[in-house]
Amino acid sequence: MQKSKGELSSRILFTLSILLVCRVGSFIPIPGIDSVALASLAEQSQAGILGMFNMLSGGSLGRMSIFALAIMPYITASIIIQLMTIAYKPLENLKKEGETGRRKINQLSRYLTVLFAAFQAYGVAIGLESTATPYGPVVIIPSFIFKVSTITTLVVGTMFLMWLGEQITEKGVGNGISLIIFSGIVSSMPGAIASVFQQVREGQMQAL
Numbered sequence: 001m002q003k004s005k006g007e008l009s010s011r012i013l014f015t016l017s018i019l020l021v022c023r024v025g026s027f028i029p030i031p032g033i034d035s036v037a038l039a040s041l042a043e044q045s046q047a048g049i050l051g052m053f054n055m056l057s058g059g060s061l062g063r064m065s066i067f068a069l070a071i072m073p074y075i076t077a078s079i080i081i082q083l084m085t086i087a088y089k090p091l092e093n094l095k096k097e098g099e100t101g102r103r104k105i106n107q108l109s110r111y112l113t114v115l116f117a118a119f120q121a122y123g124v125a126i127g128l129e130s131t132a133t134p135y136g137p138v139v140i141i142p143s144f145i146f147k148v149s150t151i152t153t154l155v156v157g158t159m160f161l162m163w164l165g166e167q168i169t170e171k172g173v174g175n176g177i178s179l180i181i182f183s184g185i186v187s188s189m190p191g192a193i194a195s196v197f198q199q200v201r202e203g204q205m206q207a208l
Contacts, residue, residue, distance in 0.1 A: 008173075015172030018164050019183045025067045025160075026060040026184075030153045032139055032146045033064055033128070040133040059188055064128070066157040069120055070184065071177055074162045077112035081105060113162060114155060121154035122147070 029035065060067040085091040085105065094101040128150070129142040139146055161180060168176030200206070 011171065011173045015168050015174070015179065018168050018172060018176070019179065022067065022161065022164060022180055022183060023187060025157070026065045026187075027063060028066050029064055030066060030068070030150055032141065032149065034136060034138055034140050037133045037135045037138045038064055040135050041131060041138055060184070064124075066153050067161055068124065069117055069154050069158045071158060071161050071165065071180060073116035073120060073158050074109070074113045074165075074177070076116055077109045081109045081112065110159075110162070113158065117155045117158040118151055121151040124154065125150040 029038075060070060081091070085095045091105070091108075094104055097104075125147045129137075129139045129146065131138045162177075165176030165180050168174070168179055172179075
């Protein structure tokens with residue numbers, strides 16, 4: 001009984017330490033970004049689809065951190081692979097092979113994650129280079145080097161998050177990917193609540 005309690009405690013501490021690493025990484029910006037211009041851009045993009053993605057990433061997208069893409073590419077890849085196991089016969093047969101088949105499907109999901117992450121990271125790099133704010137351009141020196149470094153940083157960040165999620169699932173408590181998403185949403189809640197109170201106080205929103 002004592003051993004199981006100790007094991008549970010170590011698993012919880014391991015999970016919390018991994019989540020802490022995720023939160024710290026969400027504050028490390030990618031290189032070549034003007035922080036003042038980025039803050040202005042993030043303020044303009046709080047509403048709409050960008051605001052939602054920023055919430056799911058725990059603010060990483062608004063800060064344009066190394067974890068800006070979060071694990072959205074991995075989730076997209078996993079959904080596509082799961083759908084293909086129904087519609088595509090070879091993958092369906094692979095799914096029936098048990099643990100071996102599951103490992104191969106997971107490997108395919110990782111490859112597809114890299115592809116999606118690279119595509120999205122390229123879009124982010126192009127978007128940042130073409131965006132200007134009242135405080136100046138977001139990218140300090142637009143160049144080919146900036147594109148390469150941004151794509152590399154964001155792809156590696158996504159793969160690292162995916163690896164951390166797998167470590168939580170294996171050695172921690174609960175589903176790692178779900179916990180990383182949950183921690184990002186929870187970390188955004190205090191700011192969202194404060195924003196609501198401010199809008200009510202300024203008369204931009206009704207109290208009810």
